[in-house]
Amino acid sequence: MLKVGDQAPDFSALLDDETVFRLSDWQQPLLDYYRKTPESIMPKTRRNEVLSFIEGGLRDLSISRTSFKWGVPVPDEPDHIMYVWIDALTNYITLLGYPDVESADYKTFWPVAINMVGKDILRHHAVYWPAFLMAAGLKPPARVFAHGWWTHNGEKISKSLGNVIDPFEICDQYGLDPVRYFLMREVPFGKDGDFSDAALIRRNNGDLANDLGNLAQRTLSMIQKNCHGKLPEAKSLEERDVALLGCFAGLLDELRTHFDRQAIHLGLEAIWKQVAAANLYISAEEPWVLRKTDPERMATVLYVTAEAVRQLAILIQPVMPDSMSKMLDQLGVPVDARDFTALKGAPLKSGTPLPPPEGIFPRLEQDATGE
Secondary structure, three states: OOOOOOOOOOHHHHOOOOOEEOHHHHHHHHHHHHHHOHHHEEOHHHHHHHHHHHHOOOOOEEOEEOOOOOOOEEOOEEEEEEOHHHHHHHHHHHOOOOOOOOOHHHHHHOOOOEEEEEHHHHHHHHHHHHHHHHHOOOOOOOEEEEEOOEEEOOEEOOOOOOOOOOHHHHHHHHOHHHHHHHHHHOOOEOEOEEEOHHHHHHHHHHHHHHHHHHHHHHHHHHHHHHOOOEOOOOOOOOHHHHHHHHOOOOHHHHHHHHHHOOOHHHHHHHHHHHHHHHHHHHHHHOHHHHHHHOHHHHHHHHHHHHHHHHHHHHHHOOOOHHHHHHHHHHOOOOHHHOOOOHHHHOOOOOOOEOOOOOOOOOOOOOOOOOO
């Protein structure tokens, strides 16, 4: 059996004459590894769970069976059927080209990969899997992240209760992007959450239709009606204009910090703070009043608000790509100017003709049952 520091070209080396993987040999190496890399298991509660299990002592693991015939035969041992997790887990790297460790996919994605797993199979991914990899002379994945479970209207989802949620049906009903946004925003990723139609509708109508959608719609509608359908010119920026645009200066770095830790809800909260700031700005500046009293200032306010919407749309793209693509279309942003590098280097160009604006997030209504 392989010991710490041994090298092996493939996983056939995990077998010995007794078809037992000496998992106990890897108890201390696993503890050392996880203490050295505390963020290799997240969230923290799951890391503590894994450490407690390992510290309790690891028992050797039988990795083949002779008592049944269905399954994947062990190479060169056709009477033995491989333990299902040996076969399943190695797909993470064989899909990338392993055992060819020089393959482009393997060099690109391993070991920097994040294994996203349900909390009920955390032990297989955070104990067995890294031990297998260490025994083969390979590095474990950069992180194993255990996500939680969803309930439905406060009840466990099960066929017997008849409350199974069909993701295709809810996406057809509410739209893919609103569903994706709800799932990413409603519950801290990694914790259990509750799904209900009422909660999704509240998120859609509040965050998307009212806050973001209305901000874009009233800005673009005023530009269409009062600026000949072209992006206006900001001739003189005042302190409050600079303040709003300055809110976006460090937002990308903040989002990367949150997203790199799978704290997607915190990233979206940070974005929606700027959505709120933009709404406060346009409400305070009242371009609908400036239209009659100071058309030049109106043009500046509308340009600044449109530029804020552009930056918001680019930042929100990872969560709602289809909707933000439509929003950027309405702002006249070229397709090749929609990545993060465009946040600083490609502001809106005054004079760009804009299409008539269309609402992106329609309000949703609950039925008579409140769903």
